[in-house]
Amino acid sequence: MDRRKYIRNFSIIAHIDHGKSTLADRLIENTGLLSHREMQEQVLDNMDLERERGITIKLQTMSLLYKAQDGHEYTLNLIDTPGHVDFNYEVSRSLAACEGAVLVVDASQGIEAQTLANVYLALDQDLEIVPVINKIDLPSARPEEIKKEIEDVIGLDCENAPLISAKDNINIDQVLEAIVKQIPAPSGEEDAPLKALVFDSYYDSYRGVVAFIRIKEGQVKKGDRIKMMSTGKSFDVTEVGVISPTQKPVAALYSGDVGYLCASMKEVKSCRVGDTITSDSNPAKEPLPGYKKVTSMVYCGIYPAEGEEYNSVRDALEKLQVNDASLTFEPETSIALGFGFRCGFLGLLHMEIIQERLEREFDLNIIATTPSVIYNVYKTNGEMIILQNPTNMPPVQEIDYMEEPIVNASIMTPTEYVGAIMELCQNRRGTFENMEYMEATRVILHYKLPLNEVIYDFFDALKSRTRGYASLDYELHGYVRSELVKMDILINAELVDAFSIIVHEDKAYERGRSIVERLKDVIPRHLFAVPLQAAVGGKIIARETVKALRKDVLAKCYGGDITRKKKLLEKQKEGKKRMRQIGSVEVPQEAFLAVLKFDED
Numbered sequence: 001m002d003r004r005k006y007i008r009n010f011s012i013i014a015h016i017d018h019g020k021s022t023l024a025d026r027l028i029e030n031t032g033l034l035s036h037r038e039m040q041e042q043v044l045d046n047m048d049l050e051r052e053r054g055i056t057i058k059l060q061t062m063s064l065l066y067k068a069q070d071g072h073e074y075t076l077n078l079i080d081t082p083g084h085v086d087f088n089y090e091v092s093r094s095l096a097a098c099e100g101a102v103l104v105v106d107a108s109q110g111i112e113a114q115t116l117a118n119v120y121l122a123l124d125q126d127l128e129i130v131p132v133i134n135k136i137d138l139p140s141a142r143p144e145e146i147k148k149e150i151e152d153v154i155g156l157d158c159e160n161a162p163l164i165s166a167k168d169n170i171n172i173d174q175v176l177e178a179i180v181k182q183i184p185a186p187s188g189e190e191d192a193p194l195k196a197l198v199f200d201s202y203y204d205s206y207r208g209v210v211a212f213i214r215i216k217e218g219q220v221k222k223g224d225r226i227k228m229m230s231t232g233k234s235f236d237v238t239e240v241g242v243i244s245p246t247q248k249p250v251a252a253l254y255s256g257d258v259g260y261l262c263a264s265m266k267e268v269k270s271c272r273v274g275d276t277i278t279s280d281s282n283p284a285k286e287p288l289p290g291y292k293k294v295t296s297m298v299y300c301g302i303y304p305a306e307g308e309e310y311n312s313v314r315d316a317l318e319k320l321q322v323n324d325a326s327l328t329f330e331p332e333t334s335i336a337l338g339f340g341f342r343c344g345f346l347g348l349l350h351m352e353i354i355q356e357r358l359e360r361e362f363d364l365n366i367i368a369t370t371p372s373v374i375y376n377v378y379k380t381n382g383e384m385i386i387l388q389n390p391t392n393m394p395p396v397q398e399i400d401y402m403e404e405p406i407v408n409a410s411i412m413t414p415t416e417y418v419g420a421i422m423e424l425c426q427n428r429r430g431t432f433e434n435m436e437y438m439e440a441t442r443v444i445l446h447y448k449l450p451l452n453e454v455i456y457d458f459f460d461a462l463k464s465r466t467r468g469y470a471s472l473d474y475e476l477h478g479y480v481r482s483e484l485v486k487m488d489i490l491i492n493a494e495l496v497d498a499f500s501i502i503v504h505e506d507k508a509y510e511r512g513r514s515i516v517e518r519l520k521d522v523i524p525r526h527l528f529a530v531p532l533q534a535a536v537g538g539k540i541i542a543r544e545t546v547k548a549l550r551k552d553v554l555a556k557c558y559g560g561d562i563t564r565k566k567k568l569l570e571k572q573k574e575g576k577k578r579m580r581q582i583g584s585v586e587v588p589q590e591a592f593l594a595v596l597k598f599d600e601d
């Protein structure tokens with residue numbers, strides 16, 4: 001008997017909030033792996049941040065046992081995928097570990113930008129897609145219309161698509177049956193040289209890196225010597241196992257299986273997502289397709305709010321990096337902020353997560369500078385610089401030309417907002433490509449947009465202009481030549497390098513004005529007037545002044561009760577914590593973010 005006949009490897013894909021995690025929980029419950037109460041305690045109890053933000057950041061994989069209507073018991077390996085564009089590469093690797101994907105679509109919202117983006121990723125891997133319509137309990141649900149939309153737009157047959165409510169546990173058995181019936185069993189030789197795809201990994205302080213793998217060919221057991229195909233490094237396997245619902249060691253994993261592997265690896269860098277594990281003595285000729293080393297798209301400086309915490313920040317970054325191969329950092333110094341680190345991230349969400357973890361998990365007070373994308377600077381002497389930090393931009397006379405990253409953006413929206421979105425894209429230097437009708441009232445707009453116009457507040461601006469109805473997805477297209485300049489910000493006549501940004505020449509004046517206006521709102525009044533200036537190439541293009549403080553805060557307590565006075569001083573001290581002394585001026589952390597808000601609304 002071929003054991004693989006009773007294995008199904010699948011992911012759940014969906015637009016954010018359409019109910020992917022809720023459905024995953026129901027599948028786990030309905031196959032009896034965990035009770036509802038245990039679910040709450042165990043499965044969902046991973047990362048606080050994840051729960052608060054309501055998005056999946058790290059993958060969760062699980063083997064479920066399901067007794068199907070045909071009387072056979074199946075092993076269903078559910079490989080969860082992260083729910084944000086920043087982590088698209090990880091999504092694609094998880095999908096590469098599967099034969100099929102359950103596509104969850106919200107019965108009231110229908111197809112959205114990320115539904116399509118995920119479907120394309122799944123089709124790239126030749127996966128069988130099983131459509132499921134969720135949230136049929138909602139009064140606004142229109143399952144029949146949504147089925148038709150999926151048929152028209154994606155071309156999937158939805159006649160028998162399960163109509164479910166993941167929340168109310170309705171028709172979940174239909175999803176399980178569809179997985180068994182529609183998704184193909186894995187194939188791949190058991191006797192061939194080992195080829196195992198790494199689709200996730202994390203660091204465990206006892207066992208070293210735990211890699212989540214899908215065996216595509218061959219087999220692996222404890223004691224085998226394995227080799228990572230991208231680096232050629234070898235390790236001895238100390239443990240292999242399955243996740244059901246916690247990690248359980250097994251004797252061996254065979255082609256078709258999904259499980260985990262430990263081999264005393266010290267850093268996740270040794271075992272990157274997408275890499276192929278093979279046997280050291282009998283290696284495969286070719287690695288599995290699709291491996292790439294992910295590169296950072298966004299950089300920012302991270303500085304301790306108090307200089308003496310420098311070492312603690314470095315230790316914390318090192319600890320985070322052990323678990324997150326896509327986080328990069330190197331020391332840098334800023335005239336304004338002292339010693340810190342230049343950190344690279346996959347995107348803005350990834351950046352925010354790391355910043356929050358530094359503050360919460362490591363209890364550090366940090367200042368994060370204005371994020372920047374990477375520019376290519378071609379110098380007149382023929383040299384090319386990859387610019388991560390605007391401060392390092394060479395003098396204008398040494399620059400021949402510069403290039404900036406451009407993304408292909410798809411924005412899905414009800415037709416009534418097309419005008420507002422086009423205006424927004426126009427404002428952000430977008431180039432209109434085309435517009436596709438999905439149905440009479442909804443369209444997809446395709447734009448080419450500079451990444452530095454998208455990463456900051458574009459998504460917020462889009463949501464506010466469309467009352468939350470538009471959705472966005474983008475991928476890097478490449479680099480194009482662009483007329484860019486460095487804009488410096490001077491506070492009290494002192495250039496604050498941490499505020500420097502790179503902007504398009506045509507936008508410099510407008511951005512400069514808007515930045516000094518915003519800074520004026522967030523920089524507190526001092527005993528003296530504080531001039532705020534924006535300058536390009538030494539020329540001042542905008543100016544505002546924070547007026548001098550007239551009254552002493554304590555004046556109104558004069559002669560009054562002492563506890564009130566104390567309270568006021570306490571309050572001031574609290575406020576100060578997040579301030580940074582720049583020259584003689586105190587600048588709050590929000591100031592660094594204020595620079596990013598471009599939208600006028």
Ligand SMILES: Nc1nc2c(ncn2[C@@H]2O[C@H](COP(=O)(O)OP(=O)(O)OP(=O)(O)O)[C@@H](O)[C@H]2O)c(=O)[nH]1
Binds near residue numbers: 137138
């Ligand atoms: N009414 C209703 N709400 C649901 C249903 N399924 C999920 N939800 C709700 O929809 C919201 C989003 O559900 P999640 O399962 O977290 O969505 P998700 O797709 O996993 O989101 P990401 O993890 O960010 O990708 C939650 O508030 C759920 O309670 C359903 O069948 N009916």
